[in-house]
Amino acid sequence: MIVLALFIEFVVLSFVAFGGATALLPEMHRVVVLEHGWLDDTTFTHLYAIAQAAPGPNVLVVTLIGWKVAGLAGALATTLAMCLPMSVLIYLLIDRWESFAGHRWQQAISIGVAPLAVGLIFSGATLIAQAAQFGWRAWLLLALVAVASLRSSRHPLWYIGLGALAGGLGWL
Amino acid sequence: MPSQPNSGWPTDFHHTLRLTVDHSQKNERPDLRALFFAFSSVGLSGFGGVLPFARRMLVEQRHWLSAEEFNAQLGLCQFLPGPNVVNLAVVVGKRQAGLAGAIVAPLGLLAGPLVVVLLLALLYDRYGELPLAQSMLRGVAAAGAGLLFAMAWRMGAALRDKALFLPFTLLVVIGIAGLRWPMLWIMLGGLVLSGGLAWWRLGRQR
Numbered sequence: 001m002i003v004l005a006l007f008i009e010f011v012v013l014s015f016v017a018f019g020g021a022t023a024l025l026p027e028m029h030r031v032v033v034l035e036h037g038w039l040d041d042t043t044f045t046h047l048y049a050i051a052q053a054a055p056g057p058n059v060l061v062v063t064l065i066g067w068k069v070a071g072l073a074g075a076l077a078t079t080l081a082m083c084l085p086m087s088v089l090i091y092l093l094i095d096r097w098e099s100f101a102g103h104r105w106q107q108a109i110s111i112g113v114a115p116l117a118v119g120l121i122f123s124g125a126t127l128i129a130q131a132a133q134f135g136w137r138a139w140l141l142l143a144l145v146a147v148a149s150l151r152s153s154r155h156p157l158w159y160i161g162l163g164a165l166a167g168g169l170g171w172l
Numbered sequence: 173m174p175s176q177p178n179s180g181w182p183t184d185f186h187h188t189l190r191l192t193v194d195h196s197q198k199n200e201r202p203d204l205r206a207l208f209f210a211f212s213s214v215g216l217s218g219f220g221g222v223l224p225f226a227r228r229m230l231v232e233q234r235h236w237l238s239a240e241e242f243n244a245q246l247g248l249c250q251f252l253p254g255p256n257v258v259n260l261a262v263v264v265g266k267r268q269a270g271l272a273g274a275i276v277a278p279l280g281l282l283a284g285p286l287v288v289v290l291l292l293a294l295l296y297d298r299y300g301e302l303p304l305a306q307s308m309l310r311g312v313a314a315a316g317a318g319l320l321f322a323m324a325w326r327m328g329a330a331l332r333d334k335a336l337f338l339p340f341t342l343l344v345v346i347g348i349a350g351l352r353w354p355m356l357w358i359m360l361g362g363l364v365l366s367g368g369l370a371w372w373r374l375g376r377q378r
Binding site: 101 | 215222248252304320349
């Protein structure tokens with residue numbers, strides 16, 4: 001039954017996932033940790049960290065959450081729930097896309113949704129920091145990584161490795 | 173450029189091809205296996221987002237889409253909610269091989285990374301309690317959150333009319349990170365307000 005509940009929750013989430021799975025982090029945390037208590041704060045941040053360190057589309061954090069809540073069936077349920085509804089919709093809509101691309105309402109939604117997506121991703125970052133209960137040294141690393149990655153185009157894996165190293169050496 | 177549902181080729185090129193080498197038309201279309209593995213390589217090569225890799229494979233390496241087609245198709249994928257790259261795989265799969273392609277391409281994209289992630293999940297189940305693993309994950313989470321802040325900053329810097337639209341960003345942060353309201357209502361309300369403002373401004377520009 002928990003698999004079905006997971007599936008339904010994540011289908012609902014997929015309809016508001018403007019900005020992709022990354023923008024969904026705060027809402028996934030709210031549903032999975034606060035509302036249902038399926039995971040605790042620490043596990044949630046760990047799963048986020050694992051997804052960051054793994055190759056593949058960002059959506060796979062959803063797979064990890066499903067796995068931790070309900071095993072393999074849970075992993076498949078959340079992944080499918082996140083991908084399937086919009087895939088079906090886009091399959092049906094793509095041939096007509098060119099006829100409504102550029103319309104005023106289409107432009108208005110594209111422009112209007114952008115600042116909301118920024119807010120969602122910002123919230124996601126804040127929330128990871130809160131849930132992991134970062135001390136000042138972790139916040140310092142976070143700030144350094146943010147500034148460094150804005151100033152150079154180094155591969156993100158480089159920063160992930162740096163984080164793992166700093167953590168592993170017990171600095172955080 | 174009008175896109176034919178079952179062909180990756182622009183119409184005129186397709187026509188010429190049929191006139192000259194009609195029998196080779198079948199070979200020019202990627203089969204399902206090629207589609208699967210092309211998207212697998214995309215899925216496995218990216219960390220923290222694979223869209224740039226998808227673009228390189230589709231536009232530069234395989235020439236399944238022209239640069240303009242890529243931007244146009246990506247438009248809908250980013251317009252709709254959901255994982256953009258998965259949406260893009262559905263679109264390209266459908267163009268290349270119809271319904272079967274639309275199923276195979278996203279499967280290829282996700283299968284490899286899914287296996288990797290599940291292996292990592294197994295490791296986490298087994299060793300996640302170790303202090304070393306915990307502190308390493310903590311460091312990765314800190315670095316990852318830093319990357320997220322940078323991403324939000326970059327997206328915010330790219331917004332047009334910041335004075336008008338950044339307040340909506342702030343409202344979302346207060347509602348979601350501060351008050352922990354459900355995202356559905358914030359997004360619906362935000363879209364009505366922010367999209368409404370954009371609609372009104374678009375009208376005034378005409």
